[in-house]
Amino acid sequence: MKMSFRWYGDSDPVSLEYIRQIPNMKSIVSAVYDVKPGEVWPEESIAKMAKQCEDNGLVFDVVESIPVHEDIKLGRGEVDKLIEVYCENIRRCAKYGVKCVTYNFMPVFDWTRTQLDKKAPDGSTSLVMYWEQMKGLDPLKDDIHLPGWDSSYTQDEVRELINAYGEIGEEGLWANLERFLKKVIPVAEECEVRMAIHPDDPPYPIFGLPRIITNEENLDRMLAIVDSPANSLCLCTGSLGCAASNDVVAMVRKYSAADRIAFMHMRNILIMEDGSFEESGHLSNCGSLDMYDITKALVETGFDGYVRPDHGRMIWGETGKPGYGLYDRALGAAYINGLFEACEKANK
Numbered sequence: 102m103k104m105s106f107r108w109y110g111d112s113d114p115v116s117l118e119y120i121r122q123i124p125n126m127k128s129i130v131s132a133v134y135d136v137k138p139g140e141v142w143p144e145e146s147i148a149k150m151a152k153q154c155e156d157n158g159l160v161f162d163v164v165e166s167i168p169v170h171e172d173i174k175l176g177r178g179e180v181d182k183l184i185e186v187y188c189e190n191i192r193r194c195a196k197y198g199v200k201c202v203t204y205n206f207m208p209v210f211d212w213t214r215t216q217l218d219k220k221a222p223d224g225s226t227s228l229v230m231y232w233e234q235m236k237g238l239d240p241l242k243d244d245i246h247l248p249g250w251d252s253s254y255t256q257d258e259v260r261e262l263i264n265a266y267g268e269i270g271e272e273g274l275w276a277n278l279e280r281f282l283k284k285v286i287p288v289a290e291e292c293e294v295r296m297a298i299h300p301d302d303p304p305y306p307i308f309g310l311p312r313i314i315t316n317e318e319n320l321d322r323m324l325a326i327v328d329s330p331a332n333s334l335c336l337c338t339g340s341l342g343c344a345a346s347n348d349v350v351a352m353v354r355k356y357s358a359a360d361r362i363a364f365m366h367m368r369n370i371l372i373m374e375d376g377s378f379e380e381s382g383h384l385s386n387c388g389s390l391d392m393y394d395i396t397k398a399l400v401e402t403g404f405d406g407y408v409r410p411d412h413g414r415m416i417w418g419e420t421g422k423p424g425y426g427l428y429d430r431a432l433g434a435a436y437i438n439g440l441f442e443a444c445e446k447a448n449k
């Protein structure tokens with residue numbers, strides 16, 4: 102496996118100088134953040150990021166993410182032109198050494214949480230989603246602002262988008278994903294880039310919005326659209342894992358054995374009785390997932406893709422981007438390194 106770390110560029114309070122000091126750290130996961138979805142990434146921005154990483158003994162070879170424009174997901178407007186821009190961005194990233202591009206196909210909102218700084222008994226804070234806090238919220242009726250939602254949309258625009266997705270439904274979203282993949286994957290193949298789709302987080306409908314990258318049946322369907330290692334998964338244990346019906350260990354084993362995991366997001370979550378969940382420390386005994394079994398499945402199937410410690414808690418008084426502080430993610434990386442070393446030695 103290749104250990105990696107997400108970095109948000111110059112505005113990130115966590116520096117590359119610090120990231121490089123985490124044992125076994127090799128790759129930086131980042132993106133060009135100053136252009137909107139649907140626009141071409143300036144080559145200078147990609148080149149600058151690659152150079153900054155290189156100057157710190159790291160490699161910028163994973164992009165997270167190239168966002169997919171809502172009109173591509175909705176199949177409306179200038180879809181073909183937007184997909185062509187997307188392909189051009191893949192070509193440009195590849196030119197500067199990128200090997201893996203993460204993206205998602207979630208309507209309107211990325212991840213959904215109700216609170217970003219829930220305090221645990223030990224004083225650490227983390228992201229949570231409590232159904233109790235979701236109850237009664239209706240974005241079609243009320244002006245609601247959940248953390249992490251794109252604030253560039255007005256409430257009216259959000260309502261329009263939710264209605265548009267309601268009209269196309271799950272099958273419409275599948276059709277638009279298929280159209281996207283059939284154009285994008287051949288370009289990725291040419292560029293020797295692996296596209297890695299991130300599962301929906303959480304993997305079930307929110308506010309009636311269709312969600313399709315959610316479970317084994319749907320992952321099978323997605324991978325079959327274009328049967329190529331360039332059409333792969335970013336298997337996020339914490340996203341798939343917050344549906345108790347997903348057997349994450351079995352999914353990891355199956356898709357890694359088939360060489361369809363390009364990127365692993367490794368984190369733990371604690372599922373509560375009512376289906377709410379909290380992002381916990383990475384260790385198995387902190388949450389609902391067995392991180393040892395997940396790592397063992399990767400090692401036994403010869404996984405050689407990228408791994409990053411996903412969201413960490415905020416600990417030791419650190420402030421910054423929720424889920425993306427240095428300290429707890431570094432602890433996560435150290436723990437994951439340990440799991441891999443033990444599993445690899447046992448597997449010899």
Ligand SMILES: [Mn+2]
Nearest residue numbers: 337340366411
């Ligand atoms: Mn993730």
